[in-house]
Amino acid sequence: MVQSSSRGSKRRIARRLRVPHTRVWRTLRAECICPYHVQRLQHLGPGDFAERLEFCKWPNGSRELHRYSLFTDESQFNRDGVNNTYNNSHAWVDENPHATVESNFQQRFSVNEWCAVLDDQLIGPFILEGRLTREAYLRFLQEELPRLLEDLPLNKRGRMYFQHDGARPHFHMKLEIS
Secondary structure, rough: OOOOOOOOHHHHHHHHHOOHHHHHHHHHHOOOOOOOOOOOOOOOOOHHHHHHHHHHHHHHHHHHHHEEEEEEEEEEEEEEOOOOHHHOOOOOOOOOOOOOOOOOOHHHOOEEEEEEEOOOEEEEEEEEOOOHHHHHHHHHHHHHHHHOOOOHHHHHHHHHEOOOOHHHHOOOOOOOOO
16 A cells, blocks of 8 residues: 555554554554655746746846845744654664653743844844734834834835745735835
């Protein structure tokens, strides 16, 4: 079954074969078949290459473009530095090491921090209170970002390109920046 469709879960295979999922797991391990996470990629259609090439050439038209591009990002910091212990904590060994990881999960906290670079200037860092949601990001853009940009020369602010990545809070149906 795995050879014909490598994307099935061990529980789904077990249901189809009417055997315990532990038997499926033992069999896969005995055959040295390991689970790997699938990486999602954007599908590229036939017409995409020309558009992407044109976009890549666009900065060459203005050698000064990098001086007016505001590159931004946010990052979340927490006490442990580990967000996903289920997927990020494995001990792949041939014998159970009874490994443990100490954690202060009852005293957990996290902080979102925003920072930007424009030409040779660092803007921020700025601590975003609470959880980073679409509404919180919009509030930051409308209320805090203008204050952070006050010290920039007007000619840079007037020609500035605002760049941010594809994080979910960056996209909102009512995202209007004045």
